[in-house]
Amino acid sequence: xxxxxxxxxxxxxxxxxxxxxxxxxxxxxxxxxxxxxxxxxxxxxxxxxxxxxxxxxxxxxxxxxxxxxxxxxxxxxxxxxxxxxxxxxxxxxxxxxxxxxxxxxxxxxx
Amino acid sequence: xxxxxxxxxxxxxxxxxxxxxxxxxxxxxxxxxxxxxxxxxxxxxxxxxxxxxxxxxxxxxxxxxxxxxxxxxxxxxxxxxxxxxxxxxxxxxxxxxxxxxxxxxxxxxxxxxxxxx
Numbered sequence: 001x002x003x004x005x006x007x008x009x010x011x012x013x014x015x016x017x018x019x020x021x022x023x024x025x026x027x028x029x030x031x032x033x034x035x036x037x038x039x040x041x042x043x044x045x046x047x048x049x050x051x052x053x054x055x056x057x058x059x060x061x062x063x064x065x066x067x068x069x070x071x072x073x074x075x076x077x078x079x080x081x082x083x084x085x086x087x088x089x090x091x092x093x094x095x096x097x098x099x100x101x102x103x104x105x106x107x108x109x110x
Numbered sequence: 111x112x113x114x115x116x117x118x119x120x121x122x123x124x125x126x127x128x129x130x131x132x133x134x135x136x137x138x139x140x141x142x143x144x145x146x147x148x149x150x151x152x153x154x155x156x157x158x159x160x161x162x163x164x165x166x167x168x169x170x171x172x173x174x175x176x177x178x179x180x181x182x183x184x185x186x187x188x189x190x191x192x193x194x195x196x197x198x199x200x201x202x203x204x205x206x207x208x209x210x211x212x213x214x215x216x217x218x219x220x221x222x223x224x225x226x227x
Binding site: 030032040043049087089098099100101102103 | 152219
């Protein structure tokens, strides 16, 4: 079952912050975050496995809620290079049923 | 590290032709490889998952006889689009993962843009 992502699209000015959400109706085994630029392959950002987990660094980080049904990706002080489509990918079971969300298109303007 | 090479990057061919796409993990052993199809401005749609030495697991609605997948070694998987027709035109992209568990990332190839005339 495909996870839900919100917002569908967001436009920012350089230096602004953004939050992208990914939610599932079922508890998840893992959440993956990827960024894809137009015409390119998706690039891995991070994986979250544990409820309540937060990881990443100062500029790009993510959290996974305690129920393991929602994850959020935080983009702080955005840069032009952050532009692209962000996908979350989720797994309900160990090594199975991996599904990408519909994506969130992020545009960072100068 | 973790480089995945996908070839060819672009194919243009006539209707009825079979097309083979290769996906290689260059610096790691890929227990699992995934094949996706992506339409413009859409998400990646999983077509099938393959584990080395096993038959591929196809997603619902994906024709096994149309999209033949072979994962003969830990570094190579191939997707063959048999008797391709214009509706098969799309962006096909593979990914490879080092083990079957969910705590390893998928590393993606650069994709193959397939155009059937």
